[in-house]
Amino acid sequence: MKIQRITYLSLGTNQGNKLSNLQDAIDLIAEKAGAILKISNIYETESWGFQSANFYNICIQVSTYHPPEVLLNCLLKIEKKLGRTRSNSKKYSDRSIDIDILLFDDEIIFSKDLVVPHPKILDRKFVLIPLADIAADKIHPISKNKIIHCLKNCEDKTSIHKVEEELIRPIPITEKYNYIAIEGNIGAGKTSLTKLMEDEFNAKIVLERFADNPFLPKFYADQERFAFPLEMSFLADRYQQLSDDLAQFDLFKNFLISDYYIFKSLIFAQITLQTTSIRFTEKCLI
Numbered sequence: 001m002k003i004q005r006i007t008y009l010s011l012g013t014n015q016g017n018k019l020s021n022l023q024d025a026i027d028l029i030a031e032k033a034g035a036i037l038k039i040s041n042i043y044e045t046e047s048w049g050f051q052s053a054n055f056y057n058i059c060i061q062v063s064t065y066h067p068p069e070v071l072l073n074c075l076l077k078i079e080k081k082l083g084r085t086r087s088n089s090k091k092y093s094d095r096s097i098d099i100d101i102l103l104f105d106d107e108i109i110f111s112k113d114l115v116v117p118h119p120k121i122l123d124r125k126f127v128l129i130p131l132a133d134i135a136a137d138k139i140h141p142i143s144k145n146k147i148i149h150c151l152k153n154c155e156d157k158t159s160i161h162k163v164e165e166e167l168i169r170p171i172p173i174t175e176k177y178n179y180i181a182i183e184g185n186i187g188a189g190k191t192s193l194t195k196l197m198e199d200e201f202n203a204k205i206v207l208e209r210f211a212d213n214p215f216l217p218k219f220y221a222d223q224e225r226f227a228f229p230l231e232m233s234f235l236a237d238r239y240q241q242l243s244d245d246l247a248q249f250d251l252f253k254n255f256l257i258s259d260y261y262i263f264k265s266l267i268f269a270q271i272t273l274q275t276t277s278i279r280f281t282e283k284c285l286i
Contacts, residue, residue, distance in 0.1 A: 034064030040130035
């Protein structure tokens with residue numbers, strides 16, 4: 001099972017359509033890095049460390065399956081896709097987008113490419129103010145102070161103004177649905193897709209049971225005689241299976257996925273059963 005980790009990212013931009021830059025970055029992070037849980041207000045700030053156009057800055061809370069180094073690489077690719085060109089110079093410069101990892105769970109990381117918590121958090125109001133919007137009570141793992149207290153102790157005198165516009169939070173699939181059914185022709189890959197989604201979204205899966213149905217070989221031998229008991233057997237089993245799994249809430253899974261849709265019984269019934277039997281099946285499904 002993949003482990004979900006909570007990370008806080010800082011996003012900034014001072015080139016082009018700054019609002020669009022931030023929204024594009026948020027959408028790509030949601031697609032490539034993890035689910036966006038919270039977005040701070042937007043703050044317009046003076047450029048920090050050099051003279052240039054003002055920045056728009058935000059912080060976001062992200063739930064990710066990526067380890068820190070993989071997440072960093074993912075964010076660098078997003079920056080590049082949005083037009084950011086990084087240089088080896090240590091001087092500050094204009095940028096279409098800048099994405100920094102501020103916090104990663106409660107971890108303290110010192111590696112060649114990544115330092116977490118970000119070493120400049122405590123010195124920058126343009127980071128602390130939006131971070132306090134979404135994580136005021138989060139403990140800084142080195143200072144051992146809440147972010148709101150870190151903000152109060154910050155000596156940065158940079159002018160910062162809240163922007164009235166709001167950004168749109170992409171709603172992850174885990175919040176949209178409690179139950180997803182995948183249906184299609186035999187051999188289309190329903191079960192394979194279900195298992196892939198189980199791994200990708202930490203979902204609980206329900207797979208169709210058919211191998212042990214006692215009526216199946218009899219149906220192939222005498223379709224007219226055993227069509228109705230076969231379909232009723234499948235319907236009863238599918239109903240019982242889904243009822244049991246839907247009733248058992250799993251705290252460690254995000255939602256439920258099945259590789260069949262229970263109303264497929266009606267489709268098969270329309271092919272294999274007589275009219276009176278079809279109507280009976282319809283009533284059972286209703």
